[in-house]
Structures are given as structure tokens and as C-alpha cells.
Amino acid sequence: MLNKKDVEKRDGQRAAAYEYNTLMRLLGASVSKHLMDEHFTLIWANDFYYQLIGWPKDEYEAIFHNRPDLYYQDDQEVWEQLTQTVIAAVGAGQNGYRLVTRMRRKSGDYIWVQFSTQFADEYVDGFQVAYTVITNIDDFMRVQKEQSVTYESLPGVVAKYRIDSEFHIYLLESNTRFIEYFGNEAEREQNALYLRNFSDNIEIIRRQKDSVPRGDQLQFVIHVKNLKGQKLWLQVNATCIDWQNGDPVYLAIFIDITDVTELREMQKRLTDQTIALKEALEAAEKANRAKSDFLSRMSHDIRTPMNAILGMTTIAASHIDDPERITDCLKKISVSSRLLLSLINEVLDMSKIESGRIVLAEEEVNLAELVQGVVTMVQPQIHDKSLVFKSHVDHVTHETVVGDLQRLQQLLLNLLSNAVKYTPSNGGILLEIRETPSGQEGTAQYEFMVTDTGIGMKQEFLERIFEPFERAEDEKIQAIQGTGLGLSICKSIAELMSGDITVDSVYGQGSCFTASVRLRVQEEMIDESVLYGKSVLIVDDDETICQSTCERLESYGIRTKWLTNGKAALDEIGRVHAAGQDYFAVILDYKMPGMNGIETTRKIRESVGYELPVIMISAYDLSEQIDAAKKAGADGFITKPLFCSSLIYKLKQYVAGYVQEPVNQQPVSGSYPGSRILLAEDNELNREIAVELLSSTGVTVDTAENGKKAVDMMKASEEGTYDLIFMDMQMPVMDGCAATVCIRALPRRDAATVPIIAMTASAFADDRQRTKDAGMNGHLAKPVEVNQLQQVLQKWLGKAE
Incomplete structure (x- = not known):
């Protein structure tokens, strides 16, 4: 007999079971209980489980012995998917899993189901227990399949998008061809191809911004790349088919029109090329006309000085006994030669620039x-x-x-x-x-x-x-x-x-x-400390020069004042002199209206004497006025434009007790007796001219007609024989640069120190760099200017006087 308490317990269990079974019948869901063993053994299942698989319970138990592994023995792929899902869930420490898969019924048909499994804390025979709900989702999957088939049957690439109010575009669905072209949705989240295609066409897409919120039909063309790297032209036809939370959902069909578009592009390129060729032809014809005009002008411009040179040479030859006439002819020949040289230099410069071979020196x-x-x-x-x-x-x-x-x-x-x-x-x-x-x-x-x-x-x-x-x-x-x-x-x-x-x-x-x-x-160190606090008067009729000069001098701590005419300057100088506050110096323009600089200087000396330094400035060559300016009382001279360093340098000369840094102002000397020079020059006439010019300075000149001969003469000479080498750049057998390299490599002490100067008609920066790289010390351009030649001799032979 059951006592009252046991009866109440039994009745409660029956009620709970009835409630559970009623709930399961209402849900129509398959519920089963399994062991987590190697067979996933079925312990118990409700009626809907057997209805779902189409096997009566007794037949199922007789044939499969409650072993799902036997039930799936003809569907190993599905069984493998199921077991791997279980193993993965257990390994990850999850309390269950979900899986959508196919299940074969007794009739042999397959249905789509969803497994929803929960791992329990219950154990039977040492194995954990799992409860599984199997839901029939076959109808849903068939709808999806039908929709997918519809998508696949549409021509071209198909995708469905939702576009929100911020114009963010979300891909909802797509067909197989879309995936083949651009990758699946998971990949696209980090797909550089997808992002690049989107960004490349963003402006075209944004043009639809006003139409999208209204759900208008869209049509436009984009240019994209697919996964194979092919460039495609796609025509986009998009129709609004739904709305989600107020946002339009568009079904977009991408039709490949690459062939047509490329044909159009090719036609456009051909048209562009035709236009470009026409323009190039016109430009070439214009350039040819310009060059023809240039050659015509050059013919005239070159022949003019050449005619003067030839004519003056003939005149000089016919007046060989008239020194004055010969001197006049030589002067005109010199002027014409310089003009001819400037014309040639400009043509060579332009040729250098057009060929891209011009190199800047540093x-x-x-x-x-x-x-x-x-x-x-x-x-x-x-x-x-x-x-x-x-x-x-x-x-x-x-x-x-x-x-x-x-x-x-x-x-x-x-x-x-x-x-x-x-x-x-x-x-x-x-x-x-x-x-x-x-x-x-x-x-x-x-x-x-x-x-x-x-x-x-x-x-x-x-x-x-x-x-x-x-x-x-x-x-x-x-x-x-x-x-x-x-x-x-x-x-x-x-x-x-x-x-x-x-x-x-x-x-x-x-x-x-x-x-x-x-x-x-380059940062410069100008020592102006000895001038700090001193006062300077600037006198110039150009107010801009006065203001800028005063501004720069004041930045060095020099007090300044400026005036624009000689009369005002005299009054100012007299005033401060009477007050015992004389200016340290006066900077005075030579050319001013009314009273010029020389006259103003003369009156300054009459007024305050000779202790006040007067520095005369001019935008013109003062050489013809220096004597008159000195006679009037000027102490120094500066030519405009007025750079601050020049002014500071000049003003420091008049500070009592200040020792000016020595400046090499030694005049160029024209005599270097005892010096010996090696001249390498292949042109006989040029060699004769150079020997004549060099010999006139008192030096001894040895000559070589090519670079190899120069190297051999250097080898054969005693150390210290040559004080200087002039090396032509372009010579047969061995050029000047190669010869210099050989000389520098000779095993003798003077090989590394003897000055080697390039003499060449190539006077461009890259030519100068080549001579420097070869080991030369300087560069003298042809035709040789006498003044430049004297400067080179003074620099390298000055100590030999």
C-alpha cells in the first residue's frame, strides 16, 4: 500500500508527464535522449521522433538497435558532419550545439532538419546524456532553394542589398555567379578586392543618392575587377522589391557589357590618338617652322660677327704698318668674337637642356x-x-x-x-x-x-x-x-x-x-660687435634703399637715420656736430638730384673736417669718378645693390683700434719665371695659342699632343719638374680625364699634389663634375679668356714668383 505522501508524488509525476507530452504534441517537435557514447545511443524518444523519420518504434529498434550510427550507415557524409559537430562543441566546452543538415526517412526521401542539442549533467553507465530537439525545416529550405534557383536563372550577376538613410549598403543575398566573381560574404568583410571595387565606383554610386530613398529604379555602369583579375564593365539594373525598417531593399542585376564597352573605349582611344597625332603633327610643324626661322636668324646673327672678324682681319693685314689701325681692328675682332661665342653658348645650352643632360653643380x-x-x-x-x-x-x-x-x-x-x-x-x-x-x-x-x-x-x-x-x-x-x-x-x-x-x-x-x-x-657668422650702438647716416634719393639698409643695420644694433638729398644731409651733420654727437659714418649716394655725392662730400669736409668717414655708394661703375670722389674727401666705395655683409665689412674698417681680417687683394701678376708647365692639347693651332699666352708670363711650357704622351712625359720627368698641368678634355689615344687618373696613380710624391687644370670647350656642370671626379683641381673653358688664365696662374703659381 502506498502512503498518502507516495500517492501525491506519483500523481504529481503523472501530471508533469501529461503536461510535457501535451506540450510536445502541441509543438509537434521531435524530442530524444541520447548517450554521448560512440554510437550516440538512443535511450528514449517521443512519438514525433519516429513520425519524423518515418520508422515505427518497434521496427527502428529491431533494425537499428537504437544506434544512430547504424541508421546513418548509408549516409556517412551526414554522420561525419554530425559527429564532428558534437566533438567540436565538447572540445570547446560548450553546453550544446545547433546543426542544420539533411535526414533520410524510411521512404528514402531526404528532409532538411535542425538539431538543437543540450548536454545534461546526467550520466548513464558512465556516459553523459544529451537531449535533442529535431525540427523539420524542409519547407523553409525548399523556399530558399526555389528562391536561389530563381536567382541563378536570372541573367548575369545578382545580389540583394539594403540601403539605409546614411547610404550605407548591406549585402543580403547573392547568386553563385556573384560569389564566383567577387568571393563569398564572409570573405568580403576583409576583402581588398571588394573594397577597391566599391571605392573605385563610389562617385558613380553616390549619384543615385537622391533616387534611393524614394525606391526609384536605378541604372548605371561600373568598372570592376573580379577574383581572376579581369577588368569588367557591368551595367547595374536595380529595382526596389521590399522595405526593411523604412530602408529600401534593392534587387540588383549586373550584366557584363565588357565587350561592348571595351569596343567603345577602343573607339574613344582611337579618336583620342587621332586628335593627339594631329596635335603632335601641328606641334612638330610649328617646331620645324620655329627652327627654320631660328636657323635663318642664326645664319644672319652668326654671319654678322664672322663677317666683322674676316673683314677686320683683311683690313689689319692691309695696314700692317699702321699700329693704330691694327689696334682698332683687333678691338673690333675681339668684340665680334665675344658675340659669336655667346651665340654658340646659347645654342649649346639649349641642346643640353632639351636632351635632359644638364646637371647643376653644388x-x-x-x-x-x-x-x-x-x-x-x-x-x-x-x-x-x-x-x-x-x-x-x-x-x-x-x-x-x-x-x-x-x-x-x-x-x-x-x-x-x-x-x-x-x-x-x-x-x-x-x-x-x-x-x-x-x-x-x-x-x-x-x-x-x-x-x-x-x-x-x-x-x-x-x-x-x-x-x-x-x-x-x-x-x-x-x-x-x-x-x-x-x-x-x-x-x-x-x-x-x-x-x-x-x-x-x-x-x-x-x-x-x-x-x-x-x-x-649657409649660416654666416658676421662679427658686428665693434659697431654695436654706433650711429650711421644713410643718404640716398631712393627711399626704398634707405629704409631697407637702415632696417638691416639696426638688426645688428647699429643706430641709423636716413635722408634723401645732400642739402638735408649737410644740415643734419652740422646739427649733430654742433651738439658733440657726430655720426660714426655717413653712407652717401653718388648720383642724387640737386647736389650729387661728390659735391655733398666736399661740403661735409668744409663743414666738419675729415674725421667723419664718408662711404660713397653707387649703382654704377665708380672707376671714372674715384679720383674726383677721393679728392672731395670720400674714404670708401661700395657698389649697389647693398648687401649687409659688404656694409658691415666696410664700416668696421673705420673703427679705431680694430684690426680688419686680412683679405687677399693681391693684384694678378703676369710673370712667373722659373715655373714649368705641361700642356696637353691635340689641336696644333690651339696649342700654339696656349703656348704663346703662357710663355708671355715667363713660364717654361712643355707640350703633349695627347693624354698618353702627357702621362709618359710625367713618368719620365724628375719629381717636382712640373708646377702645373693644363689638360685638354677631348684628345685622341687617351682623353684628359683618363690621363689625369693615370697621373694621380703614379708611384711618386708629386703625382697627388701637382695641380691639373682642365682646358675644354665643354663648359657645363656635368663636364666640370667629370674633371673633379678624375682628380683635376680646376676647369678653364675654351676659348681661353686671358683674365681667367691669369687668375689660374696666380692661384697655383703665385708662390713661385
Whole structure:
């Protein structure tokens, strides 16, 4: 007999079982209990389990003995999937697993099911127990399959997207061809190809931004790459088929139109190429016309000095007994020769630039000396045309730079020479030099601005002014010689130095050329301590020069004041002298209206005596006025433009007790008796000229007609025989560079120290670099300038006097 308590327990269990079975019947779900053994043995299953598999319980138990491994013996692939899923879940420490797979029923048909298994804390015969719910999802999978088949049957690549209000695009579904082209969805999350295709076409996609929120139909073309690296043109046809949370869902079909598009692209390329060829032909014809015009002008320009040289030679020969006439002829031959040389240099320069073989040298350049040298070269033409020349230096804080001295000279000289050539008599020219930050550490941007009041240029010519061989078609300049290459060379030089050149011009009023270059700066140590607190008076009718000069001097602690005429200067100097507060020095312009510098200096001396230093400045060559200026009482002279270092150097000369650093101002001597030179030159006439020029300085000259002969003569001589070697670059048998390398390698002490100077008609930066790499000490360009030759001799033989 059961007691009351046992009855209540039994009734409770029956009620729970009834409730459970009722719930399972309502859900229609298969529930089973298994051991986690090697067979996954079935312990118990509800009726729906057997209904699901189509086997009655007794038949199932009789045939398969409650062993699922036997049930799946003809479906090993499915059984392997199931067991691997279980093993993976246990190994990962999970409390169960889910698996969607196929299951074979008794009829032989397969249905799609979902296993939802939970591992229990219960053990039977030492094996853990698992409870499994098997859900029939065959209808759902068939719908998916049907939809997939529909997607696959559509032509082209198919995908479904949701696009939110922020225009973010989410891929929902796609067909097999889409995956074959671009990879599956999991891969695309980190797929560089997918991201690149998307970013490459982002602008095209964003053009649809207004249509998408309305669900409008879309059509556009994109250019993509597939997984095989093929480039495809795809036409996108997209239709809104649904809405999710207010966002449109688009079904997009991508149709491959690569062949058609590539045909169009090919046609477009052919059209473009035809246009390009036509333009190239027109450009070539234009270039040929320009070169023909250039050759015509060059024929005239070259024949003009050549005619003068030949004519003057004939005249000199016919007046051999008339020294004055011969001297006049030689002077004109010299002028014509220089003109001819400048024409040849410009043509060679342009050839070098066009072939891309121009190389910039890197050497220390003092801008004050550079500008002064160029200004000195153009002074005679400025004087001959009575031009008013002014120059300004604006905020140049680094006067020593690293650059190509020859090219910088060429750039500035071309601009100034052009200004002089095209400015009528009594006109004006202004040179301005400015330093500005370059934005790159260790460098600065320098601007050289040349403004003139010349004839100017028409607007249509300004568009091609920097092109080679171009000259304005203007009768005003027909008589002016030129190749049309100078400005093209200037532009190339500026661009090689990370700069540019621009022009502003008004026809009949003048022009302004601005060349900018970027140069590496050298930090300079200017010792101005002895001038600190001293006062200087600047007198110049150019207010810009006065202001900029005062600003720079004051930055060094020098007190300044400026005035614009001689009368005001006299009054100021008299006033401070009466007060016992004399200026330390006066910087006085030579050319001023009313009372010029010389007259002002004379009156200063009459007023306050000779203790006040007067430094005279001028934009012109003062050589003809130096005697008159000294006689009036001037103490020193400086040529404009006024660089601060030059002013500081000059002012320090007048500080009592200050010992100026020695400066080598020894004049070039023309006599070097006792010195011996080896000259290697293959051209007999050039050799004769060089021997004559060198012999006139008192040296002994030995000659060699090629590099090998020079090396042999060096080997055969005693150590110290030769004080200097001049080596031509281009010679038969052995050229100058090879010969220098051989000489430097000789096993004797003087081989490494004897100065070797290149003499060559190739005067470009890369040629100079070749000679330096070979071991040469210097470079002398042909035709040899006597002054340059004397400077070389002075440098290397000066101690031998």
C-alpha cells in the first residue's frame, strides 16, 4: 500500500508527464535522449521522433538497435558532419550545439532538419546524456532553394542589398555567379578586392543618392575587377522589391557589357590618338617652322660677327704698318668674337637642356659677389644708353648659399641683358633681390626681379615667350640681335632649381621678369660687435634703399637715420656736430638730384673736417669718378645693390683700434719665371695659342699632343719638374680625364699634389663634375679668356714668383 505522501508524488509525476507530452504534441517537435557514447545511443524518444523519420518504434529498434550510427550507415557524409559537430562543441566546452543538415526517412526521401542539442549533467553507465530537439525545416529550405534557383536563372550577376538613410549598403543575398566573381560574404568583410571595387565606383554610386530613398529604379555602369583579375564593365539594373525598417531593399542585376564597352573605349582611344597625332603633327610643324626661322636668324646673327672678324682681319693685314689701325681692328675682332661665342653658348645650352643632360653643380656662392659681378658686366651697356639703374635688396638674411654659380650668373645676366637691350636710351631698370622662407628646412626661396621701362610685349607673345626659338614679330626689335633661346634657358634653370620664372608686360610701357629659385643656405657668422650702438647716416634719393639698409643695420644694433638729398644731409651733420654727437659714418649716394655725392662730400669736409668717414655708394661703375670722389674727401666705395655683409665689412674698417681680417687683394701678376708647365692639347693651332699666352708670363711650357704622351712625359720627368698641368678634355689615344687618373696613380710624391687644370670647350656642370671626379683641381673653358688664365696662374703659381 502506498502512503498518502507516495500517492501525491506519483500523481504529481503523472501530471508533469501529461503536461510535457501535451506540450510536445502541441509543438509537434521531435524530442530524444541520447548517450554521448560512440554510437550516440538512443535511450528514449517521443512519438514525433519516429513520425519524423518515418520508422515505427518497434521496427527502428529491431533494425537499428537504437544506434544512430547504424541508421546513418548509408549516409556517412551526414554522420561525419554530425559527429564532428558534437566533438567540436565538447572540445570547446560548450553546453550544446545547433546543426542544420539533411535526414533520410524510411521512404528514402531526404528532409532538411535542425538539431538543437543540450548536454545534461546526467550520466548513464558512465556516459553523459544529451537531449535533442529535431525540427523539420524542409519547407523553409525548399523556399530558399526555389528562391536561389530563381536567382541563378536570372541573367548575369545578382545580389540583394539594403540601403539605409546614411547610404550605407548591406549585402543580403547573392547568386553563385556573384560569389564566383567577387568571393563569398564572409570573405568580403576583409576583402581588398571588394573594397577597391566599391571605392573605385563610389562617385558613380553616390549619384543615385537622391533616387534611393524614394525606391526609384536605378541604372548605371561600373568598372570592376573580379577574383581572376579581369577588368569588367557591368551595367547595374536595380529595382526596389521590399522595405526593411523604412530602408529600401534593392534587387540588383549586373550584366557584363565588357565587350561592348571595351569596343567603345577602343573607339574613344582611337579618336583620342587621332586628335593627339594631329596635335603632335601641328606641334612638330610649328617646331620645324620655329627652327627654320631660328636657323635663318642664326645664319644672319652668326654671319654678322664672322663677317666683322674676316673683314677686320683683311683690313689689319692691309695696314700692317699702321699700329693704330691694327689696334682698332683687333678691338673690333675681339668684340665680334665675344658675340659669336655667346651665340654658340646659347645654342649649346639649349641642346643640353632639351636632351635632359644638364646637371647643376653644388658650390658655395656669395650672392653679393655674384650680383656685383653680373651688374659690373652690364654696366658698360647701361652707361652707353644712359639708362637709370637702381637695385634693391629686401630681407636677404642669408648671403652665402649652395648652388650652381655659373647657372645663377647666366640666369641673372640674361634677365638684365634683355632689359638693357629692349629699353630705349634714358629709360630705367630696377633690380630687386628678395629672400623668403621656402618651407623646407635648410633652404630659402630667392627672387630676382628685373623691371624695365622698355618697349614691352604684346599679350599674344607672352603666351609663348619661354618657348625655344621664339622672338616677337615686332619691327622695333628686328635690329636687335638674339637667338630667342635666352628666356627658355632661364626658365629651365629656374625649374631645375625648384623655382619658376614669370613675366608681366604692357606693350609700349615695359616688362617685369621675376625668377625664383630655391637654394640651400649657409649660416654666416658676421662679427658686428665693434659697431654695436654706433650711429650711421644713410643718404640716398631712393627711399626704398634707405629704409631697407637702415632696417638691416639696426638688426645688428647699429643706430641709423636716413635722408634723401645732400642739402638735408649737410644740415643734419652740422646739427649733430654742433651738439658733440657726430655720426660714426655717413653712407652717401653718388648720383642724387640737386647736389650729387661728390659735391655733398666736399661740403661735409668744409663743414666738419675729415674725421667723419664718408662711404660713397653707387649703382654704377665708380672707376671714372674715384679720383674726383677721393679728392672731395670720400674714404670708401661700395657698389649697389647693398648687401649687409659688404656694409658691415666696410664700416668696421673705420673703427679705431680694430684690426680688419686680412683679405687677399693681391693684384694678378703676369710673370712667373722659373715655373714649368705641361700642356696637353691635340689641336696644333690651339696649342700654339696656349703656348704663346703662357710663355708671355715667363713660364717654361712643355707640350703633349695627347693624354698618353702627357702621362709618359710625367713618368719620365724628375719629381717636382712640373708646377702645373693644363689638360685638354677631348684628345685622341687617351682623353684628359683618363690621363689625369693615370697621373694621380703614379708611384711618386708629386703625382697627388701637382695641380691639373682642365682646358675644354665643354663648359657645363656635368663636364666640370667629370674633371673633379678624375682628380683635376680646376676647369678653364675654351676659348681661353686671358683674365681667367691669369687668375689660374696666380692661384697655383703665385708662390713661385
